[in-house]
Amino acid sequence: MKSLLTLLLIHSTIFFSAAQQLKISGNGRYIESQDGKPFLWIGDTAWELFHKLSREEASEYLETRARQGFTVIQAVVLAENDGLRIPNAYGDLPLIGLSPEKPNERYFMHVDFIVNKAASLGLYIAMLPTWADKVPSNRPEPGPVVFNRHNASSFGEFLGNRYKKQPVIWILGGDRDVQDQEVFEIWKAMALGLKKGDGGRHLITYHPAGESSSSYWFHNEDWLDFNMYQSGHAHHYMPVYQFAEEDWLKKPAKPFIDGEPAYEDIPVRFWVYMDWNEPAKKKKILDKQGLVKDKSYFPEGFFTDYDVRVHAYWNFLSGACGYTYGNNAVWQMFKKNNAFSIPALTDWKEALTRPGAEDMQYLKKLFELRPFSKLVPDQSIIYGKNPRDSTHIRSAKAEDGSFFIVYLPIGGPVKINMKKISGRLITAWWYNPRNGKAEKIIKTTKEDIQEFISPGAGKGNDWVLVLDDRNARLKTLEM
Known part of the structure; x- marks a missing residue:
């Protein structure tokens, strides 16, 4: 009975309505639904989801992420x-004979199940047709390279047609920059293939290598709907706002997102220390289940939930229309006693x-x-010195001046230039990004500083300061 139910679920398709279809806002700053409702991208990097998990495991993963917002x-x-x-959890490979023109139906039935399950939970799948090591690059491993212009187009068309009626967003690339014109043309061919297959229903972006943005190569391409940058895993307090500031100024305006910031629980600059040629070293660092037992092997430490919050709020208050979370164990769907990519x-x-x-649920709540769609980044709200280091304060305002949002990564005092907020009577409150609660309400009369x-x-x-024009009658949280 269980296997029959699974088969029925695989073959049932959850179609998304016209209202669920996403588009770019008129001002080019955020993503919205067809009925004009702003879409808040709170993403997770589950790169190995289709490849590693069974249907039961995938369901558990998706249900948890839906609950978390x-x-x-x-x-x-x-x-x-x-x-x-x-092969995947059921012994199926995605391509027959490594040919992008011969997709394996059994493998894609499993992908269908996951896409349908996500749709039933109100989740969009931002689907990468392939990791970029399957396209020529200066980092081809593990590959193999199988794509050229012709089969990239046909594979894109296959995927576009298969998922044209489901809540999917396309992400080309996969942790690679574009090394030459031929590679550029391969990705363009895949993008046009996707558009041909789905009739242009879904948005498209590109996921580049660390510390770079899709805007560098593709900003002026008509098929690129929004930009994605990868701020990466190089150090704490990565100045993600620098990527945002550059993409904010590009013309025409396109939304942008940090699609891979520092993952929670990943070693800082892990690639510097990943030398496993000595079995004795590996045995010292890892336990019998393959988990890290000696954290000191990574002297720069690990990224934490605090790093996640800092990068998330810095991104949003710099004009990003979304943010993608990541966890080192989750992206690779690591299972104990199995192979790993990064310990x-x-x-x-x-x-x-x-x-x-x-x-992330508290980020979404705020x-x-x-509404993030009304925000415009404005650092002039901060009065006085504001170094670009671990103390860096980030600020944004509503276009109509009805509210300010200010993020302080280490809390403390902040002087605010109040001239740009509308109204004379102001309500100020502190938002705790660790529990989603308002901690203190202050009512004041506006002064210059x-x-x-x-x-x-x-x-x-860390804390978020919210300043509201009382006449705007905005909702506040109960303390």
């Missing part, structure tokens, strides 16, 4: 971890409820309460 799941069809030669602290199931993932002091301060004690 995620709206987008980023997953790869032809996966990074040798996805062309290592993990937990398996993927334990990692699902790590603090950074749970914090930017639905004070006013100082506010957060309820707490120090590393890991």
